[in-house]
Every structure is written in structure tokens, then in C-alpha cells.
Amino acid sequence: MRPVIVQMDGSILLDVHHPQVEAARQVLAKFAELEKSPDHFHTYRVTALSLWNAAAAGHRAAELIEQLKTLSRYELPLPIVRFITETMDRYGILELRKGQHGLILASSDPLVLTEITHHKTIQGLVRKVLSDSAIEVPLLSRGAIKVALTKMGYPVKDLAGYTEGQPLSFALKRHLSDGRSFFLRDYQERAANAFHEGGALTGGSGVLTLPCGAGKTVIGLRAMELLQTSTLILAANVTAARQWIRECLDKTTLTEEEVAEYSGESKRTAPVTVATYQILSYRPRGQEDFPHLTLLSEHNWGLIIYDEVHLLPAPVFRVTAEIQARRRLGLTATLVREDGREDEVFSLIGPKKFDAPWKELEAEGWIATAICTEVRVTLTDIERRLYAQAELREKARIAAEAQRKDDAVVELVTRHKDESVLVIGQYVDQLQRIAARLNAPLITGSLRQKERERLYSAFRTGEIHVLVVSKVANFSIDLPDASVAIQVSGAFGSRQEEAQRLGRIMRPKAEGMLAHFYTLVAKETKDQEFALSRQRFLTEQGYEYQILDQEELVLQEVTQRQ
DNA sequence: TAGCTGGGAA
DNA sequence: CATCATCCCAGCTA
Missing domain, CATH: 3.30.70 (Alpha-Beta Plaits)
Structure with a gap:
């Protein structure tokens, strides 16, 4: 019995209890996307885009089909073999x-x-x-x-090549100013090389996919070092932009003069300029043109780095379409976009050049070992009645804010009372309730930056051990790391959000310490569907969700205490 | 000139 | 599926 079943409709089933499951997952990851991940069989689908990425990475249809054959329980359906071959053969028919x-x-x-x-x-x-x-x-x-x-x-x-851009000579430091020595990790070096290799023609555009906390910035710096050219870095927000600047100054020989922030607050440009996506897409009311964009376009950049490329906003797509002669590097933890514009990222930034499996980095100790648990709660009788009567869009909210989730959070926080815990959610009302129950501080968008920093710092030092946070957790990179994250509600099935949140606890832990990720789900509701959809990405990375009912949670608690 | 607030955008 | 973020700018105070 082999682990994989390829079906006529193009879906591929993977038996997750089979001993060869890991090997099979690695093969499937090259050219298929995970679609559903129920308990026993995971469903993958082969898409045109996943096949073209495989082709761009140098895989041949014949080679992939051969590998699939050795994994497949039954003979491969002919239409699927033909689809893989024909789709992959299309890559390379047209050359520019x-x-x-x-x-x-x-x-x-x-x-x-x-x-x-x-x-x-x-x-x-x-x-x-x-x-x-x-x-x-x-x-x-x-x-x-x-x-x-x-x-x-x-x-x-x-294959039309790239503009070289204004030369800029600098190097990565071997020794940092505080005396620590600095090396690229093996996978960071491989990622940067994957982007750069292929020479003047193909080594100029592409996307690198790495987990949160794997050091994407360092890979960007290495790519810059390989190219030695004036670089424009685009980041999702000012905090991230400043992080890039700090890293440039800390880890390269670039001087403060040579690295500039271009944002709402500072409008300096330099051979290395870090700007936010938003300032590029800023257009004064009623006007046609984009003043900041125009100004930045006048520089002779040799490389443009797109940080968090999955967040690329629509206007930046337009701009990116016009600057195809510049080298482009996209960095992201998850290439999936909920708006389905992956094909435009593929066309305009470039194919996926490198993909570091989370589980592999976990095995090597670069990121923490994480235990993911889905805790299922039931609705109260009142909620159940409301839910039955509610319109579709209200249903989601009722389920997401289910009262018994509050109890479950309290249980979990008690269970991890000696660890640092982040409670993350979507709705401010719900979070206020939970924060009050836990007697823990709450951070939402309306809390000013000063106050946030104070709380972050108290959390970092261990003065407070529970922090309740809203969507700010998705963006703020200065949010401290924790060892436990409890997700009480999340955006409509957003896989990328789930990945970001897990990323919050991914920093390596002390020997033998595990990271725990809990996601709270209301049973038999929309909530459950959304949770399943969110979990897809992490399942694809090899994480398994243990499923637990709220009652079992309490039971476990009691058993552990005895 | 710096720091804050509120509106608007996407 | 809507909510809640973000950022940028203008305009105010001191």
C-alpha cells in the first residue's frame, strides 16, 4: 500500500498515517497545493501556477510524474499525467x-x-x-x-535582462559592533543564491518563502551584497521599514548617510532607501498622479525588495508592471493571497525561487517546535437560538465571540501560568471581555504607541505574563515573543493570518521547551469552517492540529494536577 | 519645530 | 464576510 491516491478530477489524496508520509509530502510540495486537511487524508490539488513554479525551478514533468508514480497506490489517471505534462511544457514556449x-x-x-x-x-x-x-x-x-x-x-x-542600477559597494559584516560574530545560516545562504543564480538573465526576479523568524531581512541584505547596487526596499509599515534600516546599519558596512527612510515622517532618499507600500500608493485627493512614486521612480535602482510580498497592494502591482527592467526580490512567509492574485505576483515579481519548509527549520533548531491544538467549545443555549435566527453574516460573529471561549482561555492561561501567553483575537468587544476576566492588559489599534511599548517591555521582562492583543499582532513586528499563543477568533479563513500568529511563538525555546498554539473554535458553526480553512497553510507545512473538546481540556487539567 | 488628533483611503 | 488595522496628511497647540 502506497501513501498517495491520484484521482480523476485532479485532486491528490495523501494518507497521513502512512509511514512514508513525510517523503510523499516533500514530493507533492514541489508541484501541488494543499486544499483540505481533514483527519486521515489530506487533499492536494495540482494547479497551473503550482506547475509553472515547479517548471521555473527547473523540475521536469517527466521527473515529477515518475516520483508521483512511485508514491501512487494505483495507476496514475491519464488525464492528470497529460495535464501535468502539457501545463509544464507551456512554460518556456514563450520567451521575452x-x-x-x-x-x-x-x-x-x-x-x-x-x-x-x-x-x-x-x-x-x-x-x-x-x-x-x-x-x-x-x-x-x-x-x-x-x-x-x-x-x-x-x-x-x-530573458530580457535588467538595468544594472547605480553601483554601491558595501559588505556584510563578520563581526557586529557589540562583538558578536555574524554568519549566514546555511538555508539563508541557499535562499540568497537561489535568487541570484542564473546570471544576468534569470537571476533577477523571484520570490523567497520562509517562515516568520527565519531571518528574511538577512537574506535580503545578502542579495543586496551579491548585486552591489542601489536598492529600494518596500515594507508593509513604518516599524518594518525601520527594522530594515537598523539591520542595514547593524549588519552591513553601509553608513547612516547611505540608508534612508522614505515615509510620512521622513522623506530622505539614499542609495538604500526604505519606503512603505502606502506612501507609494498615496495620491492627493482628486489628483491623477502619485507624487512619491514619481519621485522614487527617478532613481536608478538596481534592485527592489518587496518585504511581505503577499501584502502587495493593488496600485503597487501597477507600478511593478512598469519597472520590469529592475531586479525584483519578493520575501514572504506565505505566498497565498486571499484575493487570489498569486498569478500576478508570479508574473510581475517572478517565480518562487526558494521555499524553506517550516518543519525542516524546526528540526534544525532555528525555529521552535510547536504543538497546535484546536479547542472546540459549544454555544450556549441562548447563542444557539440567536445563531439559528441570524443572517449569514451575523452567524460568523456570534460563533466567533462564543462565550464559552472565555472560559477556555482562562483554563489555558492557568495551565500555562509560568509561561508568556499572548491572547489574539479579531473583535475588540470580545477581547475587552477576556482581558477583564484575565485581569490582563489589552492592546488594540487605538492604544497609542508609547503605551504599547511600555506593555511590550513589561511583557518582555516577565513583569506581566499575559497580553491580550487585537489585529495589531498581525502587523507589529516589535511585539515580543511568547511561548503560548491562544487565538480566540480570526479573519474569515485567512491562512496568512494564521501563519503570522503562529510566527509569534516561533523563536527558538530553551532546551526541551515547546511552543503552544491554541485556536478556539465554536463547534458546528461557521467558525469551524473558517478555522479549517485557516489551518490549511500550516498543515501544508507539516503541522498537525490536535483536536480537543472543552470538557477534555478541563479533565486534562485535573489529571495533570493529581 | 515637535507632538498630538482626526479624517480619509484602500 | 465585515471588522479592524494601517498610514499619510492637515491642522492644531505650545
Whole structure:
């Protein structure tokens, strides 16, 4: 009996109790996406995008099919084999190269070229047809045509090269100013190389996927060192922007003069400039153009780094489409976007160049070993009545705010009374209730920065051991680490949020210490569906959720005390 | 000039 | 699915 069942409809089932499950997961991760993760069989799906990423990474269809065959319990269905082969073969049919005037889109298959030149969207992006295997494309259409062709099912291999940008010489330090020595971890070096290798043509754009706390910034710095060029770094918020600046100054020979913050507060530019996504997309009311964006575009950047690329806002997509001649590096913990624009990230930033499995880093001790538990509570009779009568959108909220979750939180906090605990939730009302029950401070968006810092610092020193936090936890990178996180409610099935939250407890722990991640779910409600959907990402990374009813939680407590 | 508040955006 | 974040800017006070 082998661990994998490939079905006619394109889904792949993985038997999670099979001894070969880990090996199988590794093979599937190369070219398939996890879709559902119920108890016994996980469902993967092969998508065009997952296959093109595999192709861009150099995998061959024949090789993947061979590996799938050795895992498969039954003969592979022919339509699936054909889908994998045909989809992967499409990557590389179209190539974009530098021409004498503009760009040349070349096709190894004349029929494909005929098909696309008859397409309306493409016609608007093409300058002229040169032959039955090549068309000329204006330089400025480089991004737009890649997006359009990917959406049509023909991803483009972009070999048009990059602008070198203003040279900038600097190096990573071996010894930091406080005397510690500094080395890149093996996987950090491999990630930076994966981005850089391929030389002048393909080694210039792509996305690196790494867990929170794995040192993405350091990888970005290494990529900059490899390229020795003026760099624009885009971050999701000012705190993250300043973190980049601190890291540049701490770990490289760059001086304060050479690194600038470009944000609402400071408008300095320098050979290395760190800006927020939001300032790029700022447009004065009623106006057409983006003043900050225009100003930053005038610089001769050789590299643009997109931190948290999964958060890339729509206007930045447009900009990114126009700057295809600059090298682009995307960094993220999760490539999944709830808005489904993964294909645009693929087309405009580049294919996934590196993916560090969380479990692998856990085994090597770079991130903590985490135990994930889903605690199920029931609705009270009153809630149950309300729930039955409520409209669809109210249902979610009733379930998310279920009263008995409060009791469960108290149980869990008691259980971990000697550890640092973060309680994370979505609704401020609910969090206020819980904070009052626990007699713990609450941090939401309306609490001013000063006060937040005071609480963070008290938490860090152990003065307080429980902190209740709202969505601020998703963004603020200065939030201290904890060893226990309790998620009481979360955004509609957001996988990326779940990953961020688990990231809060991922910093390596002392010998033998484990990190605990609890997610509280109201039984037989919308809440349960959402939780399942959120958990998908982590299941794909190899985490398993232990499921516990609230009553069992109390029982365990009693047993442990005896 | 710095620091705060509130409105608006996406 | 809506909620709650964020950031940027303008305008105020001292």
C-alpha cells in the first residue's frame, strides 16, 4: 500500500498515517497545493501556477510524474499525467528577449503565437509581428504582457535582462559592533543564491518563502551584497521599514548617510532607501498622479525588495508592471493571497525561487517546535437560538465571540501560568471581555504607541505574563515573543493570518521547551469552517492540529494536577 | 519645530 | 464576510 491516491478530477489524496508520509509530502510540495486537511487524508490539488513554479525551478514533468508514480497506490489517471505534462511544457514556449527596438516575444510554437496575436488584450500590447515565431513588444508593455499571457495560460520566460542600477559597494559584516560574530545560516545562504543564480538573465526576479523568524531581512541584505547596487526596499509599515534600516546599519558596512527612510515622517532618499507600500500608493485627493512614486521612480535602482510580498497592494502591482527592467526580490512567509492574485505576483515579481519548509527549520533548531491544538467549545443555549435566527453574516460573529471561549482561555492561561501567553483575537468587544476576566492588559489599534511599548517591555521582562492583543499582532513586528499563543477568533479563513500568529511563538525555546498554539473554535458553526480553512497553510507545512473538546481540556487539567 | 488628533483611503 | 488595522496628511497647540 502506497501513501498517495491520484484521482480523476485532479485532486491528490495523501494518507497521513502512512509511514512514508513525510517523503510523499516533500514530493507533492514541489508541484501541488494543499486544499483540505481533514483527519486521515489530506487533499492536494495540482494547479497551473503550482506547475509553472515547479517548471521555473527547473523540475521536469517527466521527473515529477515518475516520483508521483512511485508514491501512487494505483495507476496514475491519464488525464492528470497529460495535464501535468502539457501545463509544464507551456512554460518556456514563450520567451521575452531584448530586441533592437524594444522587446522580442519569441515562440517555439508558431500556433501559440497565432493564437495569442488574435487575442484582444494582447493586440493592444504588441508593436508589430516580425515573423511567424516572433513579435515585437514595446519596453513598457513588459509587465502587462506577462500578466496577460499568464492569465491566458502561457507563462512567459523573461530573458530580457535588467538595468544594472547605480553601483554601491558595501559588505556584510563578520563581526557586529557589540562583538558578536555574524554568519549566514546555511538555508539563508541557499535562499540568497537561489535568487541570484542564473546570471544576468534569470537571476533577477523571484520570490523567497520562509517562515516568520527565519531571518528574511538577512537574506535580503545578502542579495543586496551579491548585486552591489542601489536598492529600494518596500515594507508593509513604518516599524518594518525601520527594522530594515537598523539591520542595514547593524549588519552591513553601509553608513547612516547611505540608508534612508522614505515615509510620512521622513522623506530622505539614499542609495538604500526604505519606503512603505502606502506612501507609494498615496495620491492627493482628486489628483491623477502619485507624487512619491514619481519621485522614487527617478532613481536608478538596481534592485527592489518587496518585504511581505503577499501584502502587495493593488496600485503597487501597477507600478511593478512598469519597472520590469529592475531586479525584483519578493520575501514572504506565505505566498497565498486571499484575493487570489498569486498569478500576478508570479508574473510581475517572478517565480518562487526558494521555499524553506517550516518543519525542516524546526528540526534544525532555528525555529521552535510547536504543538497546535484546536479547542472546540459549544454555544450556549441562548447563542444557539440567536445563531439559528441570524443572517449569514451575523452567524460568523456570534460563533466567533462564543462565550464559552472565555472560559477556555482562562483554563489555558492557568495551565500555562509560568509561561508568556499572548491572547489574539479579531473583535475588540470580545477581547475587552477576556482581558477583564484575565485581569490582563489589552492592546488594540487605538492604544497609542508609547503605551504599547511600555506593555511590550513589561511583557518582555516577565513583569506581566499575559497580553491580550487585537489585529495589531498581525502587523507589529516589535511585539515580543511568547511561548503560548491562544487565538480566540480570526479573519474569515485567512491562512496568512494564521501563519503570522503562529510566527509569534516561533523563536527558538530553551532546551526541551515547546511552543503552544491554541485556536478556539465554536463547534458546528461557521467558525469551524473558517478555522479549517485557516489551518490549511500550516498543515501544508507539516503541522498537525490536535483536536480537543472543552470538557477534555478541563479533565486534562485535573489529571495533570493529581 | 515637535507632538498630538482626526479624517480619509484602500 | 465585515471588522479592524494601517498610514499619510492637515491642522492644531505650545
